Amino acid sequence: MSILVHKDTKVIVQGFTGKEGTFHSQQCIDYGTKIVGGVTPGKGGQTHLDRPVFNTVKEAVDATGATVSMIFVPPAFTADAVMEAADAGIDLAVIITEGAPVKDMMYAKMYATKKGMKTIGPNCPGIITAEECKIGIMPGFIFKKGPVGLISKSGTLTYEASNQVVKEGLGITTAVGIGGDPIIGLSYKQLLPLFEADPETEAIVMIGEIGGTLEIEAAEFIKQNITKPVVAFIAGQTAPKGKRMGHAGAIISGGQGTAQEKMEALRNAGVHVVESPADIGKTVAHVLGKK
Amino acid sequence: MNIHEYQAKEIFREYGVPVPRGEVAFSGPEAKEIAQKLGGDLWVVKAQIHAGGRGKAGGVKLAKSPEEVEKIAEEMLGMTLVTHQTGPEGKKVEKVYIEEGADIQKEYYLGMVLDRSSEMPVMMASTEGGMEIEEVAAKNPEKIIKVAIDPTIGFQGFHGRKLAFGLGLSKEEIRPFIQFAEALYKVYMDKDANLIEINPLIKTGDGKFLALDAKMGFDDNALFRHPDIHEMRDLSEEDPVEHEAEKYGLSYVNLDGNVGCMVNGAGLAMATMDIIKYEGGEPANFLDVGGGASAETVAKGFELILQDENVKSIFVNIFGGIVRCDRIANGILQATKQVEVNVPVVVRLDGTNAEEAAEILKNANIPNIIPATDLADGAKKAVAAAKGELQ
Numbered sequence: 001m002s003i004l005v006h007k008d009t010k011v012i013v014q015g016f017t018g019k020e021g022t023f024h025s026q027q028c029i030d031y032g033t034k035i036v037g038g039v040t041p042g043k044g045g046q047t048h049l050d051r052p053v054f055n056t057v058k059e060a061v062d063a064t065g066a067t068v069s070m071i072f073v074p075p076a077f078t079a080d081a082v083m084e085a086a087d088a089g090i091d092l093a094v095i096i097t098e099g100a101p102v103k104d105m106m107y108a109k110m111y112a113t114k115k116g117m118k119t120i121g122p123n124c125p126g127i128i129t130a131e132e133c134k135i136g137i138m139p140g141f142i143f144k145k146g147p148v149g150l151i152s153k154s155g156t157l158t159y160e161a162s163n164q165v166v167k168e169g170l171g172i173t174t175a176v177g178i179g180g181d182p183i184i185g186l187s188y189k190q191l192l193p194l195f196e197a198d199p200e201t202e203a204i205v206m207i208g209e210i211g212g213t214l215e216i217e218a219a220e221f222i223k224q225n226i227t228k229p230v231v232a233f234i235a236g237q238t239a240p241k242g243k244r245m246g247h248a249g250a251i252i253s254g255g256q257g258t259a260q261e262k263m264e265a266l267r268n269a270g271v272h273v274v275e276s277p278a279d280i281g282k283t284v285a286h287v288l289g290k291k
Numbered sequence: 292m293n294i295h296e297y298q299a300k301e302i303f304r305e306y307g308v309p310v311p312r313g314e315v316a317f318s319g320p321e322a323k324e325i326a327q328k329l330g331g332d333l334w335v336v337k338a339q340i341h342a343g344g345r346g347k348a349g350g351v352k353l354a355k356s357p358e359e360v361e362k363i364a365e366e367m368l369g370m371t372l373v374t375h376q377t378g379p380e381g382k383k384v385e386k387v388y389i390e391e392g393a394d395i396q397k398e399y400y401l402g403m404v405l406d407r408s409s410e411m412p413v414m415m416a417s418t419e420g421g422m423e424i425e426e427v428a429a430k431n432p433e434k435i436i437k438v439a440i441d442p443t444i445g446f447q448g449f450h451g452r453k454l455a456f457g458l459g460l461s462k463e464e465i466r467p468f469i470q471f472a473e474a475l476y477k478v479y480m481d482k483d484a485n486l487i488e489i490n491p492l493i494k495t496g497d498g499k500f501l502a503l504d505a506k507m508g509f510d511d512n513a514l515f516r517h518p519d520i521h522e523m524r525d526l527s528e529e530d531p532v533e534h535e536a537e538k539y540g541l542s543y544v545n546l547d548g549n550v551g552c553m554v555n556g557a558g559l560a561m562a563t564m565d566i567i568k569y570e571g572g573e574p575a576n577f578l579d580v581g582g583g584a585s586a587e588t589v590a591k592g593f594e595l596i597l598q599d600e601n602v603k604s605i606f607v608n609i610f611g612g613i614v615r616c617d618r619i620a621n622g623i624l625q626a627t628k629q630v631e632v633n634v635p636v637v638v639r640l641d642g643t644n645a646e647e648a649a650e651i652l653k654n655a656n657i658p659n660i661i662p663a664t665d666l667a668d669g670a671k672k673a674v675a676a677a678k679g680e681l682q
Contacts, residue, residue, distance in 0.1 A: 103513065154558015247558070
């Protein structure tokens with residue numbers, strides 16, 4: 001078991017024939033992901049990476065039965081692509097693109113929600129179910145199969161955490177990079193119950209960062225609804241106020257969104273909060289009684 | 292990206308958000324000329340810097356004659372203004388805004404930001420005009436009235452009424468206030484703003500609402516479709532090193548410590564700063580060199596870090612994914628040839644081909660490159676090196 005995606009999930013790629021789209025689609029195919037085709041307007045009828053190319057998402061869905069779309073289209077057209085996927089009946093859009101305007105994503109997410117389509121990202125590494133299905137840009141080999149679910153705002157910190165977990169002799173069920181933009185799709189609150197319900201997931205790692213209140217909302221949710229152990233790290237304990245730290249959403253504004261307040265809220269919810277990012281793996285092993 | 296008050300007011304005028312008449316000046320005589328042109332018997336000279344708290348720091352002054360405007364402008368231009376938002380180093384005043392005096396009857400606060408919880412823009416109003424909104428939020432949160440505006444329906448009368456009645460406005464004042472707020476919403480949406488603050492918004496003796504101050508920030512991701520806004524960027528307001536980094540696609544923020552950091556990925560870069568602190572050191576910077584971490588970006592990273600004279604050691608923390616660590620190791624070696632690195636460099640490479648990378652660094656035998664095995668080991672060594680306790 002796993003959450004959201006598995007070995008039989010059929011995936012199309014929007015922005016399939018572009019440089020990024022091509023490179024990462026090939027990596028996903030090599031990992032074993034069922035990439036069944038792609039969409040590039042104007043290139044319909046062609047074949048790319050041995051898969052059919054379609055002009056529209058609707059055509060691609062009708063022809064292939066895909067339920068998930070991985071989106072690589074440039075920032076100015078990202079919202080359009082997301083809304084097209086929602087309109088075509090896609091269940092889940094994984095938006096890799098970095099730099100999409102916040103206003104565009106606000107409209108795109110509202111429309112996706114109305115159409116019942118889930119989204120992950122934008123500006124995220126994607127989602128991976130270990131040794132089954134990789135939909136994104138993460139290095140697949142780091143994610144060995146095991147009992148830990150992972151939710152993270154940061155790409156490389158996801159790899160770091162998974163690597164630590166694997167070094168402890170454990171592994172990952174599904175890892176979701178939710179992205180660090182001000183408006184994102186699925187977040188902790190929506191993903192935590194999926195891991196809670198997944199029989200293979202025994203512990204959950206949650207990686208947050210400064211800015212916004214998603215981690216605080218997650219803490220409240222965990223307190224009420226989550227029985228599995230949760231280990232958390234919040235990046236940016238040393239970040240200055242008012243400065244954007246790489247991610248557009250990673251900014252402490254008006255004294256709100258500090259790492260300290262998030263850590264405290266999570267601790268109060270019974271979460272195992274680590275202060276050092278080097279202690280994530282060890283702490284997971286500890287809560288699972290492996291050490 | 293942020294802009295100056297005078298620029299924000301230009302945008303306000305374009306959208307029919309009422310502001311007092313005024314113009315920007317770069318010299319004393321120019322300031323005097325503007326005052327004469329504006330006419331009247333009271334003017335305000337306002338230092339144009341990207342920071343709040345100017346009034347208390349002496350950056351906003353009243354003048355009763357065009358000659359006085361000139362004198363004040365001359366004093367202000369070139370002075371370094373230190374406010375609670377500039378940091379102790381302050382900001383140099385390079386332009387002043389000359390504005391007609393206003394008949395202030397009452398001061399309010401009006402602002403807009405993206406509310407990340409409701410995922411909609413929210414308009415906030417308060418009767419505590421002139422005060423820091425953060426302070427009001429902390430002490431009297433009930434004095435802030437908030438309305439989230441669903442962009443699919445846009446600004447409606449009820450949004451305006453909720454704010455107006457919340458502020459306790461009289462029947463005659465409600466209509467002009469709502470018109471003001473609606474125009475402001477349009478500015479926010481049309482220009483892809485991420486922040487607007489009017490503090491104070493004033494009610495004049497004749498019952499009009501005027502934006503006495505104006506602060507605007509924009510979504511950097513949307514600047515590509517607003518060349519006019521992009522042109523308003525004032526590089527003298529930005530850290531030159533941060534701007535230099537941006538030109539190379541790197542993200543850099545200067546901090547106070549002495550352990551330089553070079554990391555791939557924003558989250559890991561923040562985590563690296565955190566672990567340096569955790570191990571007893573102080574990070575000198577945030578630096579995300581991006582997923583690629585090529586020889587060029589690493590070389591540029593060294594250059595940026597070494598511009599800060601406080602740096603006593605550098606912690607290179609790269610998690611190689613799609614880009615293999617052996618290639619990154621070679622990149623680091625190449626970079627050390629391009630840039631003279633005269634402090635210890637602790638290198639932690641993990642991920643794809645990490646062992647080959649360790650071998651490459653070892654064989655290169657460069658005395659100030661110190662390999663580390665993992666995140667904690669790297670942080671400990673970098674902190675020790677900065678304190679001169681390593682080697």
